[in-house]
Amino acid sequence: MKKSFTLQLSPEEAYDEANFKLAVLKKAGLKPDSSNTFARQTRRSIDARGRKVLVNVEAELFINESPGSLLDHLPEYHQVNQSDPLIIVGAGPAGLFAALRAIELGVKPIVIERGKDVRARRRDLAAINKEGIVNPDSNYCFGEGGAGTYSDGKLYTRSKKRGDIRRIMEIFVYHGATEEILVDAHPHIGTNKLPVLVAKLRESILQAGGEILFETRVEDFILEGNEIKGVVTQSGEKIKGLGVILATGHSARDIFHLLQDRGILIEAKPFALGVRIEHSQNLIDRIQYHCAVDRGPYLPASAYSLVQQTDYQGKQRGVFSFCMCPGGFIVPAATAPGELVVNGMSPSRRDSKFANSGMVVSVELEDLPQYRKYGPLAALHFQAEVEKKAWEMGGKSQVAPAQRMVDFVNRKVSSSLLDTSYQPGLESVEMREVLPDFIAARMAIAFKGFGQKMKGYLTNEAQIIGVESRTSSPVRIPRDKESFEHPQIKRLFPCAEGAGYAGGIVSAAMDGERCAEKLIAMYVKK
Structure with a gap:
């Protein structure tokens, strides 16, 4: 049997497991020593408006029943190593979640990241902190996981797409985040834990047959008429695919200059x-x-x-x-x-x-x-x-x-x-x-x-x-409201913070998923 409750608890009751269970049993009218019971929180928020701080909690009590997982969504990552590729520029949350969604839909992602993998980034972060040395390709903004990896890991978003938010959170939990992020009103992973999760996201991409190219900077686009066919890296390598998801973040100024130099429509943005x-x-x-x-x-x-x-x-x-x-x-x-x-x-x-x-x-x-x-x-x-x-x-x-x-x-x-x-x-x-x-x-x-x-x-x-000064991108790369495709260049899908359509880890991840879905729906043969 499962019972659900809405409770207003003291901090001692809300944040101590034993005290919390006693509070739930009392609410249910059960004795403190009731056996075969399990209590858990499904939502928690602090109310500090009054002189006494209270915690609003939504809770479940299971009596003679296994509670099961809080996860509703378990992703299925297909083998895609033989599938046609799509190109994703940037391995921040938008790029990584675009890649994972492409794999779920049976398409091979090739993720191109100018920076280093999440572990190797640490040496460059130490250099800027201790010696003031800035590596323009590996820093707090550039590298695997993007700007959010080493700057907090907050998962709160004002987006109204609650189902999509839950899905993103559950993918994080699937890759090792604590279930607390499904409970707290303002969830937070922490900059010390997020790098481990980012590495696990990468492993899911690689194990399914996707590719991730680190220390690979995009320096030009392969354009044929009004279509983008791929990108050119700093080594001169040409990488082609079904389309390009541009998820380079709010600080990739060279990409904004490249777009302008190539005559691709961009706009100044507040x-x-x-x-x-x-x-x-x-x-x-x-x-x-x-x-x-x-x-x-x-x-x-x-x-x-x-x-x-x-x-x-x-x-x-x-x-x-x-x-x-x-x-x-x-x-x-x-x-x-x-x-x-x-x-x-x-x-x-x-x-x-x-x-x-x-x-x-x-x-x-x-x-x-x-x-x-x-x-x-x-x-x-x-x-x-x-x-x-x-x-x-x-x-x-x-x-x-x-x-x-x-x-x-x-x-x-x-x-x-x-x-x-x-x-x-x-x-x-x-x-x-x-x-x-x-x-x-x-x-x-x-x-x-x-x-x-x-x-x-x-x-x-x-x-x-x-x-x-890097609160959001000062440039918008326009896209169609329905298709998410650039209005001038076919197969180009501007994405997330760098294009002016998201802010923060969760909203960027959601936008990455949507861009992958839109590209695949338009250009992958059924």
Whole structure:
């Protein structure tokens, strides 16, 4: 017999297995020592709106019955080594999930990745952290697993396609993720665990007969009339297939330039730019959980989500938190020498003493009149110039420019900076010399508003670190709304973040699956 319950529990009951089972048995009217019973959570979310933190839980109790798996979907990966190939450029979540979906549909994927495999990437990440050396093909953005692998592993998405989301989550669980990601309202794998899962995704592709080519950079397209037949790599090798799924991520600027040079339609796209802001995790916990000292042993490190509309020079723009990383670290995410970019990540335990979040301002194309001469690459050139300025202000290394939060609002250079999770180090500067006026002015307005929404958030015990500029692609590669095919070039399927159609691991994976389905439906003979 299975019974389902909706419960409101204390953290001690929700996050301790023994206490949770006792709470469920009590709700069911059963004795604490009832035998042949099994209780599990199917959904869990924290409600910290009141003075007392509660956890909303959906639970199942099995009495004299095996609970079975939480998985509804078990993928079937066919042998495809003899099938016609399709080409996938990029081995981020979009590329990997496109490849797995192609295999399910009986088509061989050839995945081309400019970076290294997930394990080999670590040496290049160490080099940028410790020595400030940026490898333009292997860094926090490029390499197997894409940008998300070593920058957090958050799986939360605002997409409304709940069935598709569940499917992506279950594929992660099938490849070794804990079933907790099916339960938590804001699931998270962690940057220390995601690389293992990425390697297992790769193994599924290879075992089924797919191919993955690492350290292979696409430098040209094979075009015949208005059709793409394949790609050309840096070695001059020509790789042909049924079609090309372009899943290169938001930072592959060379691909955007290649598209423009080849006369393939692209468009400038609004994005967001700002900083990372770092508080102590204990401060954020005390604000969010209303605790006097610390959050205690049961509650996870607390997160926040903030948004503020700002009016500057008669224009309304949003300022919002982005990719909040409780118990996390700030990392250098540049993809080329001569630029400075920061991002955030959290390990699975979220046990760092720091909390950080992107804090960014919406940038519309009308905000960039002086960049119109660059056409569809206007926002990209703006983004690149701000990153170069940050690099210069930090001392022309991966040392990042920074300023205490209240000092920034008051236009005062900080006489000292706080401890930080950012390994290359910080340089105290006036961040208004790094950020464009319309960005800095809006952030100062928003910080005051955030201080009203979260008492204690606006403090000089927090610091801003710049720049957070890779929130999304500044370029869109257009595609048909129904077919997902490029409107000008047949058999070209722009995909996920780099094309402007997804943001984050789960939404990118979903888009990768859909692109594979669309390509195969159109060009694979039944």
